[in-house]
Amino acid sequence: MLGIDQCARSLEKCRANIFGWSWDSRLTMGLCVLGIALPLTWKSLQKRIKQYVARLLKHGLRGLLVESSPLPLVICGPSGVGKGTLLEHLMKVMPQFTFSVSHTTRAPRPGEEHGVHYNFSTVEKVKEMIAGGEFLEWAEVHGNYYGTSLEGLRGKGVTVLDIDVQGVKNVKSAVAEGRLAGANYVFIRPVDVKVLEERLRGRGTETEDKIQLRVANAKGELEYGEEAGNFDVIITNNDLDKAKSEIVEVAKSLYRI
Numbered sequence: 001m002l003g004i005d006q007c008a009r010s011l012e013k014c015r016a017n018i019f020g021w022s023w024d025s026r027l028t029m030g031l032c033v034l035g036i037a038l039p040l041t042w043k044s045l046q047k048r049i050k051q052y053v054a055r056l057l058k059h060g061l062r063g064l065l066v067e068s069s070p071l072p073l074v075i076c077g078p079s080g081v082g083k084g085t086l087l088e089h090l091m092k093v094m095p096q097f098t099f100s101v102s103h104t105t106r107a108p109r110p111g112e113e114h115g116v117h118y119n120f121s122t123v124e125k126v127k128e129m130i131a132g133g134e135f136l137e138w139a140e141v142h143g144n145y146y147g148t149s150l151e152g153l154r155g156k157g158v159t160v161l162d163i164d165v166q167g168v169k170n171v172k173s174a175v176a177e178g179r180l181a182g183a184n185y186v187f188i189r190p191v192d193v194k195v196l197e198e199r200l201r202g203r204g205t206e207t208e209d210k211i212q213l214r215v216a217n218a219k220g221e222l223e224y225g226e227e228a229g230n231f232d233v234i235i236t237n238n239d240l241d242k243a244k245s246e247i248v249e250v251a252k253s254l255y256r257i
């Protein structure tokens, strides 16, 4: 990386040559710009390299020619912290951020469209996909299978995953195994656990037992969320308007929009 003195000297040299830029000045100016830009882009560059390697392993050389889709945006945080509230705002302001379409083996209900509400599939097909490691996560509920496929994350815009810590670990395993190119991880934290309890009670959607269970789980989730290296960005949702602006700014900067 270039030092500040070197940058200043380069700028002075360029200024002196402003009316007839010599190749020397152009080169030093270029190096100067690179010196500033490179550290900023290093993280995204690393992700992009991993993405290319994963595609190369999966599809061979042909994979390098396929246009890459943006990495999914993972949003995690304890129950009641305001993930849903912040995501609703983000998706309203930036419609290119959307939830992924899940797979299900249950029959479509009136008005439900394949590929819009769900990807309707058969039990045989879903079992085949599970065996082939094509799901990020899946569950069997009342005899029907539901799951988030890795393919479903490669949508038109940026796919958003609102998931718990276990879900984040599943995403990280998929990345480590080369099944997913990567993801951007954002953790939402409260100022303290007491606030969570108040929000969950205020929302009025849970029984007291469930509130206590969610608050108890929150402690472990906060430990994981705040541990260095687990998330790219941590947003504290205290003042709601501030947190809303922050999530939009974070999304813009992560996806260079």
Ligand SMILES: Nc1ncnc2c1ncn2[C@@H]1O[C@H](COP(=O)(O)OP(=O)(O)OP(=O)(O)O)[C@@H](O)[C@H]1O
Binding pocket: 077, 078, 079, 080, 081, 082, 083, 084, 085, 086, 199, 200, 202, 203, 237, 238, 239, 240, 241, 243
């Ligand atoms: N900054 C905030 N200040 C006050 N109340 C908030 C704030 N953010 C969210 N809330 C409120 O807290 C409650 C919980 O928010 P929300 O449902 O978005 O949480 P969540 O993290 O999505 O929860 P879950 O994981 O259980 O779905 C809602 O009633 C919401 O209106």
